[in-house]
Amino acid sequence: MDLREVSVPALAYLGDCVLELLVRERLVSSGLARSGELNRAALQYVSATAQSEAAERILPALTETERMYYQRGRNSGHLNYPKSASPAQYRIATGLEVLFGYLHLSGQVERVKNLFVLAYPNEILETEKEIKP
DSSP: OOGGGSOHHHHHHHHHHHHHHHHHHHHHHTTOOSHHHHHHHHHHHHSHHHHHHHHHHHGGGOOHHHHHHHHHHHTSOOSOOOTTSOHHHHHHHHHHHHHHHHHHHTTOHHHHHHHHHHHSOTHHHHHHHHHOO
């Protein structure tokens, strides 16, 4: 499969799933056990705002090819935006999802894991643990 021919929505769809799986693995391995805690903590990772912030943290570490896929997602046209994020944040988040979709499809498992760690430092989870009701 020529990954340059895979559509932006398809890459973003897959990238969203890849990120969700990485987030769930991190949360479960952190010791959180209740579904309410897990869902609340996941929002620190998967909202468009959080993904936008994560993308900003990894941009300096991207290769030229990775940056091309990120920009392809960021620059795609969107008609609908969530109320919780600005259009710019949503576009940046889409770029992150496209990047992770591309990396997954290209079999770059270690790169996916490394970028995830850069994108989401452990402090995010530690902050969530402190917020528990």
